[in-house]
Amino acid sequence: MKKKIVTLFISLFLLGACGSEKVSKENMVPSNKIVVRITQDPDFLDPHKAVAAATGEILFNVFEGLIKIDSNGDLYPALAESYKVSEDHLTYTFKIRKGVKFKNGVELTPALVKKSYERFLDDAFPANRIANEFKKISKSIEVNGDEVIFELKNANATGIAAFMVGIVYEENNKIYGTGPYYIDSYLPGEKVIVKKFNDYWNISEVGNIDAVEFKIIKDDQSAIMAFQMGEVNIIHRLFAGYEDMIGKNSKLIKGEQNLVQLLAINNNAEPLNNLKVRQAIQYAIDKKEIIEGASLGEASIVGSASSPIVKSIYNKDTENLYLYNIEKAKELLKEAGYPNGFELTLKAPSNYQVHVDSSQIIKEQLAKIGITVNIQEIEWGTWLSEVYKNRNYELTVIGFEGKPSPYTTFSRYMSKDKRNMINFSNNSYDQILRKISTENSDDKRIELFKEAQEILTKNVASVFLQAPNYIVAINKNIDGFKIYPCYVLDLSLLNLKK
């Protein structure tokens, strides 16, 4: 009996070993394959539905729009060969590129472009923000020879960027793109595998990577371990503090990113609805200390809701509107009627270490002016429903991603916007944004954007803290990586050294 049990376990042991060996062989098959770490599952592998920034990272390589963005943030015609915009910014004419194929072999035609747009114009379609915003302004789409003509209801604030929506071909509930890679398989909770599309219209510009596995690893520590062991080749978006751990066979690429971390203040909550209280908090916060402490110096100070990386729009003067000044902060609290301070609760999303660390520093800083901050770490799911949706909070620390169209970045602070989680309500701000959406002159729009930022900062809508740097850990043998000003990982640029 005992012998039998022992043999049983030994054979199980061996079985376990055999089973895993098979997996490893399978993983080695395509020669030019790399593994990229991602932190979460994609929400939808569909450019008209996907909302998570992290999904865009993958889909950028699979679906292309009439217009595409490059690593400088400039827009260029992709599936359109060229385009014309009418004087009044109401008619956009795209000449569709010839010889473009979808993954299933179907050739791209102007009629298919129209069909792809009509797909999400349908009211029953659960369209995401980009698609939805387009829906609001679209009047008619017409095909004329090799051109597609879009008529808009009103001039749109996003301009040509509105046409970045991916073009898809739908057949039997499956969708196909025209991009340099296609989705080969998706195992929920495990990985997404994309492979090179050999009939891609611009194949000569695509590097030598044949397959990419986007491996889902939530835990940072485990991801670093996997990277050190060579199981992962790229960690996209590494937060500061791990640089020393990545090992010799790799390099770090750093750049600014279009992301603003803010101490979000609920403008409706007592006593934060008092401007003087918010100003006191603004004066009491030393952003430099937060950058040193939470991001280990890998970040730049921001004064407003836009990251400094968006150079044309960013209003640098906002950085000097409130400089760190404890005395002034105390005075303002006294004027507001709180000479002895008060207590506040800060709900920090526990899955973001940098936000939790920043919260600790903010707690210390606000203690100096008599405000006691109680930090409540809550998990992401709870944060989304409690803080974001129900707006049931006083303070929180969060990062807002900037969009290719600055209007979308700023419209979230309009009084009635569903994303206005800080309950900021300011008539002149709303008016300025409405003006931006109908303004045709670029210079004037930039002026208006700068004015909008001044209002946000002056009224301390929230305390805009830092734009964390973007750090990529990448295997030494991979060349060509470029940082984009939005959430994108361009696989077509990568080359594996032999």
Next chain:
Amino acid sequence: MFLIKKIISSFLTLFLVSLISFTVLKVIPGDPLLSKLGTEATEQQIETLNKELGLDKPKYLAYVDWISDVSKGDMGESIRFSVPVNNLIKKRMGVTMNLALLSMGITILIGFPLGLFSAMINKKRGSDIISTINMIGVSIPSFWSGLILMMIFGVYFKVSFKGVSLFLPALTLALSRISITSIYLKNIILEELNKDYVKAAVAKGRNKNNVIVTDVLKNIMLPMITIISGLFVKILAGSVIIESLFNLPGLGNLMVLAVENRDFPVVQALVLYSSIIVISVNLFTDLLYCYVDPRIKIS
């Protein structure tokens, strides 16, 4: 009769588990659609999905719907991944079962001899060292020891995880269990040694260790079965942490993912399946008792 009673009570337990897991999930804060769609979702997108998934129905109706589907073996569809829950679970079942069995094997292969050995050398030289090691083993949390093992094997010795991909997590999972098992076994044996039959045997001139191997082991079969069945359940529970740590595509990992995303159908199915496993293990243990010790009557 005993069996029928047991099975009826098992179903009652399952029903209660399903009811509790369903209510608890609806009460805790969090919204599956928000978790899926994040902060950039549009109102319309949320509404459309809400209707599509039937989340707008009253809660008691939703429970009735769910339970009637479950009784047909249909666990519904995952909100987060839009695939049938059973498919998700089927794919991951193997990994978790292999991990649990392998880890149980390691625990028994090391823990039982260690317990036996430490009982034999009790209060002699060396026994302190074993109890110290055991205490350390019990105290170290597995998420830490797992990282340390990864560092030692993966980073310093460069042992590839491939080919032994389940070994390291199974070892981590086994580490603390080994200590608990051996401590427990040692105590049972020591207790048994105080009994009259052992004293009599020793007084007759037999070697104590010899008595342990020939007589005592036979007499502690029942507590050993309890240890093993308890071990299996505990290892299954421990796999939640270990699978997340080692990024293994098993049920534990799925559980964490599903809870984080408030993916109700998946969590409910996992809770239900694990309670089925626990209940059947207990039932099996009861039956095994009767087989091993016929003095125990089924009544």
